[in-house]
Amino acid sequence: EGGGSMAATGEGEAQGLCGPGTGGLALLGVAPGAPSCPHGPALLFVKTSQGKEEGRRFYACSACRDRKGCNFFQWEDEKVSETRLAAREEHNRNHQPPFTHRQNVERYKNFVLLPLSKRRFCQECQQLLLPAEWEKHSDHQFLCDISTAQLKSPSQLLYPLENKKTNAQYLFADRSCQFLLDLIIDLGFRRVLSVGTPRLHEMIQSKASQEEDFRVRSLLLDIDFRYSQFYTEDEFCHYNMFNHHFFGGEAARETCGKFLYQDHGERVIMVTDPPFGGLVEALASSFKKLMAMWKETEKEEGHNNQEMPMFWIFPYFFESRILEFFPSFSMMDYQVDYDNHALYKHGKTGRRQSPVRIFTNLTPSMIVLPVEEGYRFCTICQRYVSSGNQHCDICNSCTSKDGRRWKHCILCKKCVKPSWFHCNNCNCCAFQNHTCQKTDAGCFVCGKAGHKRSTCPSLSYT
Numbered sequence: 001e002g003g004g005s006m007a008a009t010g011e012g013e014a015q016g017l018c019g020p021g022t023g024g025l026a027l028l029g030v031a032p033g034a035p036s037c038p039h040g041p042a043l044l045f046v047k048t049s050q051g052k053e054e055g056r057r058f059y060a061c062s063a064c065r066d067r068k069g070c071n072f073f074q075w076e077d078e079k080v081s082e083t084r085l086a087a088r089e090e091h092n093r094n095h096q097p098p099f100t101h102r103q104n105v106e107r108y109k110n111f112v113l114l115p116l117s118k119r120r121f122c123q124e125c126q127q128l129l130l131p132a133e134w135e136k137h138s139d140h141q142f143l144c145d146i147s148t149a150q151l152k153s154p155s156q157l158l159y160p161l162e163n164k165k166t167n168a169q170y171l172f173a174d175r176s177c178q179f180l181l182d183l184i185i186d187l188g189f190r191r192v193l194s195v196g197t198p199r200l201h202e203m204i205q206s207k208a209s210q211e212e213d214f215r216v217r218s219l220l221l222d223i224d225f226r227y228s229q230f231y232t233e234d235e236f237c238h239y240n241m242f243n244h245h246f247f248g249g250e251a252a253r254e255t256c257g258k259f260l261y262q263d264h265g266e267r268v269i270m271v272t273d274p275p276f277g278g279l280v281e282a283l284a285s286s287f288k289k290l291m292a293m294w295k296e297t298e299k300e301e302g303h304n305n306q307e308m309p310m311f312w313i314f315p316y317f318f319e320s321r322i323l324e325f326f327p328s329f330s331m332m333d334y335q336v337d338y339d340n341h342a343l344y345k346h347g348k349t350g351r352r353q354s355p356v357r358i359f360t361n362l363t364p365s366m367i368v369l370p371v372e373e374g375y376r377f378c379t380i381c382q383r384y385v386s387s388g389n390q391h392c393d394i395c396n397s398c399t400s401k402d403g404r405r406w407k408h409c410i411l412c413k414k415c416v417k418p419s420w421f422h423c424n425n426c427n428c429c430a431f432q433n434h435t436c437q438k439t440d441a442g443c444f445v446c447g448k449a450g451h452k453r454s455t456c457p458s459l460s461y462t
């Protein structure tokens with residue numbers, strides 16, 4: 001850990017930087033004048049111990065949390081020579097995609113004019129090929145006869161980037177994607193700012209092109225530039241959500257602004273499903289900037305003091321971290337399912353239990369969850385909850401976070417996981433095999449003492 005490469009963590013763990021109080025790295029933010037790597041301005045970090053800054057501050061890549069993805073590193077107070085600056089600039093240029101978005105849009109136009117027999121997609125380069133380029137890719141694997149239907153669902157054509165620490169593309173299962181879209185429609189939204197949700201974007205785009213009375217529009221912001229082959233500049237912006245960087249510069253930022261300002265900013269919702277690799281504060285800071293962009297629309301009216309409606313899709317064990325930055329948010333019980341998420345195994349019920357939830361600033365009672373999947377409405381809490389989530393009369397709320405029935409601990413004065421017991425050593429409830437520790441440094445994930453995030457019981461279903 002440290003030394004420029006972000007905390008390396010294992011599978012099944014919530015990856016991330018340690019919060020205050022723990023030993024680890026703290027994010028200081030997007031500093032003005034920060035140096036840039038190919039992923040835009042770098043973020044400023046510092047090593048911490050017992051909540052105190054320790055050692056020199058340094059810049060590291062915002063998007064990649066391992067050296068393989070991007071090895072950018074610079075001490076904050078480091079003098080960088082002219083030669084190194086020039087080399088860095090050249091490196092940044094060389095690491096931009098081979099075609100610009102504009103070029104890709106032109107290529108697409110030509111591609112769709114080709115007869116089916118000449119429509120090829122190179123699987124190695126993840127690129128639509130024009131006949132003149134076949135030669136160059138002759139020893140690459142490719143797909144033939146790319147249909148219009150395939151072009152309309154790029155998330156199926158492209159392979160999901162599964163690099164755990166960089167892109168981690170986990171695609172919505174069809175059921176969850178459909179649920180989200182139906183919910184958005186039922187709530188009366190007309191525009192969706194899709195931040196890192198290519199599959200939702202794709203579902204909206206394809207309905208818009210097929211159904212005449214379908215009124216919802218979407219703009220995709222994502223760091224995965226492969227999508228620029230399938231969408232115009234009005235449909236996709238190459239964007240880094242960890243530093244709010246628009247790779248397409250001012251024009252792309254304007255596209256996003258215009259999208260938000262349409263209709264005086266009304267009936268727009270932002271939906272985001274970021275990689276879980278920590279950096280909640282960086283995400284929050286970017287999302288606040290997107291919200292601020294939206295807010296600029298209201299100036300002329302000057303009446304309401306609202307926030308841009310948002311769905312932030314993230315694991316339940318980040319609840320307290322998200323609420324720290326967005327106190328107006330609440331967590332919904334709906335379990336978001338994925339096609340290719342191997343992290344979470346079968347729960348006791350046999351159904352795969354997903355830890356991923358929807359955090360929103362909309363009124364919880366408005367978020368109607370499917371009764372046929374077992375969700376029910378709690379009239380006291382005024383929100384839909386999982387079937388197993390029993391209302392606790394002492395806490396006066398439906399307290400389960402993972403869908404199972406939790407039990408109330410009189411000593412802790414709150415509900416805890418069913419398998420936990422009250423440990424007199426630690427003076428709190430814990431899982432069976434925990435190691436008692438007298439430390440005030442809380443776990444990054446759940447904030448409790450007695451364990452580090454790598455063994456946080458919140459992350460398991462035991």
Ligand code: SAH
Pocket residue numbers: 062063166167168169170171172195196197198199200201221222223224239240241242273274275
């Ligand atoms: N469930 C979503 C995909 C979520 S996976 C769906 O099915 O539509 C996370 C998404 O965030 C991926 O599309 C990935 O390309 C994107 N992403 C990862 N890092 C990013 C970054 N730094 N900035 C913007 N998007 C990023």
Ligand code: ZN
Pocket residue numbers: 122123124125126136137140
């Ligand atoms: Zn190729």
Ligand code: ZN
Pocket residue numbers: 378379380381382390391392396397398
């Ligand atoms: Zn309740």
Ligand code: ZN
Pocket residue numbers: 392393394395396399407408409413414415
């Ligand atoms: Zn309780």
Ligand code: ZN
Pocket residue numbers: 409410411412413416421422423427428429430
């Ligand atoms: Zn207890």
